[in-house]
Amino acid sequence: MAIKDQCLQCIHYASGICNVDNASPNYNQMSCESYRKVGISLEKNTDDKSVLSSPNESSLSQNERQSMFAHPFSFEGRIRRTEYWLSTIIVYIYAIIVGFIVGANNGSEGMMYFFLIPGYWFIWAQGAKRCHDRDNSGWYQIIPFYGLWMLFGDGDAYENSYGPDPKGRNVMS
Template identity: 50%
Template sequence: MSNIFSFSGRIRRTEYAVTQVLVSFVGGVLFLIFSASLFAGESVATGMLIILFVPMLLLSWISLAAGAKRCHDRGNSGFFQLIPFYGLWMLFGDGDHGTNRYGADPKRRVSQADLLKASALRQVS
């Protein structure tokens, strides 16, 4: 798994999906903890809200970082993840073959353009 806090590079669909599932699960558990604290009283709920703010902020950062890297795999800016329903496109759409401006292909596939460059270099040598 790549650096989960970094917004640079590319990740595969599987890593993106697993990250989003784990973030959703942990976020759900934190929400249940906060919901349970509501029954204990207003002061407890306020304290839990303050305590859970940092983990929720970290989860949001991790989710946005994974989304940005998945957008990069598709050859787009990380801001594309802000488009409604683009997350489905990131989940089911294939990434760019070969290297793009955001880095090497995480599946280690070679694009036709890279093959043509390699063959041209061999012919020149």
Template identity: 50%
Template sequence: MFKAPLSFYGRIRRTEFALTQILYMITYFFVLVFENNKAVGSWIVIILLLPIYLLISQGAKRCHDLGRSGWWQLVPFYGLMMFFAAGDFGPNQYGDNPKGEGNADYDEFGYDFKTGKMMGAEGSEPSQALREIKPD
């Protein structure tokens, strides 16, 4: 969790997105508390720039998990969908599923990494071309 949080590439789960939102709210609360203190000054608002960048980047990655562009986070009430909707099953154009569900465990030649066997088109028997390469 929280691998490359300032990057706009990849996909994240709902949990990481929600934790980012909670951490931002905690940071914002402390900024509001210290902003009223005259000894600290008004420069403390600058501290919010990094968390806002973090929110935008994490929001873009959550949109990617839903199969949408990162610009969708600007749509009103789409943030609720980002909190509650399940991500795309398996890989999509933005990367593999962060939960690992539906990601291919075999390469383009049909070798299954979990079982150590060659996979066919239907998933159980190797195709004729693969049987010729590696007989059982």
């Protein structure tokens, strides 16, 4: 007896079979007592000790959290709306500066586009990571008006196929 979504995410479930019963699960919308989510231990801490055994582990978990602009030119991972907003502002400022410098030096349009290549790469990489925050492919950013969704829409509140939640929530909704 189980909930289908739980079975699909359980460590005991493989190829349509529950390895606890060695049978196909019977879905009755009741939580299974054998349910263990893949990658997460749901055991309660019964020790009087804290969950973290040393002060170094506390700082390690702080470092594990994604910092802003950790890998700005990478197309892997997820970013928050704040980082995407800042990225967009940075690229616009960079483009304006490049335009003024190239224009003031009587440069050609080709020279301006050459200097804008890093800006394009940066904003496409950041856009792909923002798409990943919604559990979508980076190619979604070429859909008209999807950029507005990336600027204003909240990301998934849990770990998805592109990585953990950059806000650190990791709560199933």
